[in-house]
Amino acid sequence: MTRVRGNPQRWGLIAGLLAAVFFGLSAPLISVISREGSPLMIAALLYAGAAIALLMVRGVLGHQQEESPVQRRDFPPLLGLTILGGMVGPICLVQGLTLVSAGSASLLLNLEAVFTLLIAVLIGREHLSRKGLIATVLILTGAVLLTEGSLNGATVLGTVLIAGACLAWGIDNNLSQRLSLRDPLQIALLKAIGASVPMLILALAAGQTLPAWPALLALLSIGAVGYGLSIWLDLLALRHLGAARESVVFSTAPFVGLLFSVLVLREAFTGGMAMASALMVLGITVLLKEDHGHWHRHEPLRHAHRHRHDPAGGDPHHQHDHSGDELPADMPQGPCWHAHEHLHQPIAHEHAHVSDIHHRHGHRHGL
Known part of the structure; x- marks a missing residue:
């Protein structure tokens, strides 16, 4: 049993921001070595690194967290998020990174937030206000700007592949939010092992070879931080913030990747990227200013x-x-x-809240 330390939503925000930074750095780093192997092999090694990191974290933390373990009825959604988020998403991303610049790809990853939010609202019954709708349109408009080949190499095929990765991760995020009441470290570890082992077996069976040691160690390291630690922290954010608001926090990830691409990889910052960035930043700002609270009843x-x-x-x-x-x-x-x-x-009261697992309720017009 552990003592309470601070506000859960504040810790969820901190966890979400750290997850975004870790993942945001991973895309441009992967782009540097994306041609060192097939997308299948690279995705397998990324999640192998994630599994190694999570095993180390589990060894350090042990049973200190007093969490509810995964149950048998959790396996269908766990299988879904493992296939979509652990296999389909990374493979599409790695393939897409060979067709677009790292900076453009980083900005296109904002689509993950849009897909997460739309799925959360349309299927998961989370609430989307007028501000949320405006923000979604702004972010989508910014993504459309990046589909033109003139904007620093963002080809249509590359855009479609990265958008496919974002859709897979959007579904993954909503499935993960449904499982966020379970032990997040256990879920992240099962996902990493469940994704890496089959992909590695398939890649080796297809005659693909491991990359050279420098690239191999780089991929394992990127996976450890950008996928392993990021997934675990993001599950904590999903628990405390809900999928819709988590998507807002995680929208900072693409801009971390863009800054890294421009400042470290020395990629050009084009006018189209500037316009897309402005629209996406404006959309995120609108969402962050949303404050939702009203009288509601818990069943x-x-x-x-x-x-x-x-x-x-x-x-x-x-x-x-x-x-x-x-x-x-x-x-x-x-x-x-x-x-x-x-x-x-049953309880009825009024307070500011997010669409976490305890606040899935209908809304009258204007709330």
């Missing part, structure tokens, strides 16, 4: 996940009784975190 809900227990009150969503085996004898006197199955009683 009864039973599930298991890590949550805050505060004997003196606190989170009104988790004020419930505990049986003897749910609270250990050495439980701290103050607030703490723990995980067990519990029932949410």
